[in-house]
Amino acid sequence: MLDIQDIVTAYGKIEALKGVSLAAAEGRITCLLGPNGAGKTTLMYSIAGVLKPRRGTIKLAGADITGQSPASIVARGLALVPENRLVFPQMSVAENLEAGAYQRRDSAEVAADIERMYARFPRLKERHTQLAGTLSGGEQQMLAVARALMSRPRILLMDEPSLGLAPLIVEEIFRIVGELNKDGVTIFLVEQNVHMALKVAHHFYLMEQGRVTFSGEPGKLAEDEVIQRAYLGTSRKTG
Amino acid sequence: MTAVDLAQNTLDGLMVGASYALLAVGFTLIFGVMRRLNLAYGPTIMAGVYLGTAAFISLGAPTLVVLVVVIIGAALVGLYVERLCFRPFGEGARAASMVASFALWMQLEEAATHLLPQHMNPFPPLLATQPLEIGPLLLRADHLVMLAATLLIAGAVTYLLARTKLGLAIRAVIDQPRAAAIVGIHVERVMMLTFVLASAIGGVAGFLIAATDGQVTHMIGMWATTKGLVAMMLGGLGSVKGAIAGGLLLGILEAHAQWFLGPQVRDMVAWGLLFVLLAFWPGGLMGAKALDRTMAVGRRV
Ligand SMILES: Nc1ncnc2c1ncn2[C@@H]1O[C@H](COP(=O)(O)OP(=O)(O)O)[C@@H](O)[C@H]1O
């Protein structure tokens, strides 16, 4: 579904991604793990078209989307749940969901989808007139997921959806990830919570200092080893 | 001083304040999507008004045509300002945009004096009827038109923001530009449209002001920037309702200041208020809570 070849993305002169290649298979949950500053968020934004890669190609369902605008990438069926959620704080829950459907023209279907989101996330229904900025962290995360789903994506990118949330809510988020995947949505997930990530993932990658340093199925690497490398990186372990 | 004087001042202030309110609505829309001050906002309006008055002087264009020329002129000059001062720089380079818009201010003043070398130029008056008498109070008909136009435009802008898809996009860009891009909103296009719309609204304000004065100098540019800026700050950055309240309040304060303290003091009120606001009350009338919340959210992430 998503095929990334040799992506280089830089902030000024500093290359945050130094030639990253990876893939997210259709219908699967693929996880990307790695310490802070490894370049995971940079990769997510590069895929979504928010950052422009210097080199490399990104293919979505066979079509080259490298360097395209975020709007056309959304229209091709990719949605991102960004790091730190980035809900629209001064807009109501309902308006956040409408904004998620911005690329769509079928307003009757959009209204029906909003109802589906309320069925899936009852807390959002209770608070649908409330400003998103007044929601709790967990509710904002649910809203960010629902907003992304409003574009009816074939593939959903999620950047650390469990960041800063209480354990019960983290469980809930991962349950939703599993459900969405069962409904046929391909998932590409960045996580710090290695234990939960390895439980849901079909395939995972480790990323350190702008490079992919491991690719395999959960179980191919002992969990302590993954944790060690995902939080601290290989370099610090040996050095 | 009598109750009638107080009422008359308040009424006069309200009418003049309507023009400030319009200026502030345009200013606040631009500030909202760009998060940067557009110092060339007033000069953009001046350029539109000058094009209108040039059409009036040289072609004898009727008032309605002049209005159209002013609006289209201001919108096009606004587009020019956006292209040169805002589009090339990101939000990170606020100083670059401010300095560039200052440079365009100078350029537009220069162009205006080439177009119409006279300092003072005639402008077609709006309604040259006798003032209406309401009991002991006097009310100019053209001021009433100004107030009505302000309320109409404010209503239209509020409807646009609250009820339309473009409005949703504008608010999303104001609220969280990165997320707006992520959900597939064409952020640059929305910024450009907002900029042009705000400049056109400024053009309407400029037309009404020049028409009620019956004349115009290039000072209207500087004047529009300061009055619009103070009214916007008074109402709170980035709020249309606040901009209107701020404009009306500024008009009323000025009218009373003029009455009690003399005409020299009138314009100092705006400058004094700007200083007090910046120093003690940066949130303004309605922006405070909103701004705090945005910042709180920003800090949390
Ligand atoms: N806006 C930015 N400007 C400059 N450098 C950045 C910016 N965002 C991230 N970086 C740098 O890029 C590297 C990768 O960051 P990021 O992609 O956020 O990593 P991760 O999501 O894995 O924690 C880090 O070294 C970080 O400091």
Ligand SMILES: [Mg+2]
């Ligand atoms: Mg990150």
